[in-house]
Amino acid sequence: MNKYLIKYEFFNTLYNGYAFFFGAIFPVILLHLIVSGALTDVPELARKEAVTAIFTGMSMLVPLATVFLSHAATYSNELDKSIPDRLMLFGFSEKDILVAKLVSNFIFLTVCFGIYAAGTIPFIQMESPTIKALVVWIAGQFLLAAILMILAHGIAGLIRKFGITYGVVMGLYFAMMILSGYMGIPADRLPKFVEPVSDLLMTKQLGNGFIDLWMDRDYNFAPLIQSAIFMLTVSLVVLAASFKYRGRKN
């Protein structure tokens, strides 16, 4: 693995100031706004649990912004300018580039999660997770980030134009946020007919019922696993299509 290529990709993401703002700063601001403004009617006894649910829910913004939106935007911009083609002419394969981007995005994601945690946990009253819940939650976030990265890479690779790609991923971003219950209507109050789609999103499974695992109550892992398999499959199909139709010919 070329660590210098990872450094190059890391700076690529870092210098895209939007990814840093919307992935690290914005979720912290939003969480504080919601906690201080929207929980006034919540009884004191349930308040810590509600804050914890908001914490896990808002954390979905971190991989969605730092990986999904950011990677689709930067990579489609690169494709627009034939930058990956230039790298491939230096002997890098599409896989080399994808791995370097994946690792650098994970480093960036870790930094943004660190900022999210440092900017929220010391200032809010929330339930402590069990070790098991914490491990599953962190692993789930990174798995979600990897899946979103594959999906973003595939979409950008297929479209290859910054404007259209950005439109598509923004559409998917809002669709995922709405269907996961983070845009005003909680997931359990969404119309019945969108429920099957909503259940297939990891963003919903990691942010909604996940509070049960967090607090060591009964938790059914099946929906989380099903959603991970579904999103991974879709993402891999999109990525494979982009390699097949847009890749090097020999």
Place this chain on the structure above:
Amino acid sequence: MIILDNVKVSFKDKIAVNLGRVIEINAGDRVGIIGSNGAGKTTLLKSILGVVPHEGDISMDIESREIAVHMQQNEYIETVPVKIIMEAIMGCKIENNPLLMEMIEFFDFKDNLKKRWKHLSGGQKQRLTLIMVLCKESPVTMLDEVTSGLDFETRQRLMEKLTEWYKRRSDTTLLITSHYYEELENLATKILYLEEGAVVDYGDKEELFKKYCGDSVIAFKESDKAEEIANEHNRIYAPAGTIAVSCKNRDEEVAVCSKLASADINFRRSNNDIEIMTINAKMRRKLQ
């Protein structure tokens, strides 16, 4: 060795390249690929690189990925410092790569390392890619319009550097396209001349010159007196506003020069003028 066996590249219903013959490029050859816009030069290079699909066979001693190549478009992430771009592509720290350090010195590039890509001038951008391409030390290098978009002085300096560099690398096979024929005169030893995707001719630069222009050519500006002198000799096709006379031997050359000097006409003598050679090759093909 690279063998291009009846290579054909089509985009929908347009044929971009159709060589129609076998082209053999030997190790160490310096091939100047010339032709007007749309002749298929870049497409041919891309087919060798495997970035466009082609018919016919292309066989090489090395993998296409190992070829060092400078294309017309060489973009990098514009916000990232040049040093980071270089280290990513070379896979090492600049200080740990003596050849890279040498190239940075050779191309006077040290002051640009801290700049971001978007802050480099056109010439600096070209030099950045060239440094990395040449550092690859591949047995096959492709330079596609390496000086396009550069001003005259930058172009001259860059070509001088390239010529000097390749004098030390006699074993490298070089495929170079350019619209500026004088750039190829110093670098190329063979010429592949394409028109509308087809091969007009391919061969040793001197042999092709002899085939279409004789031993030497005397070129001078058009005028009535110049016309008179030219008509007494073997006049061949020349660029607009210019007259060219082909000379079979040194005696004829001396005779033409003497007449021109007596008539106070300035002239230029050449035995490797690629531009006049290609004009005559093209006209001969047209008349056949």
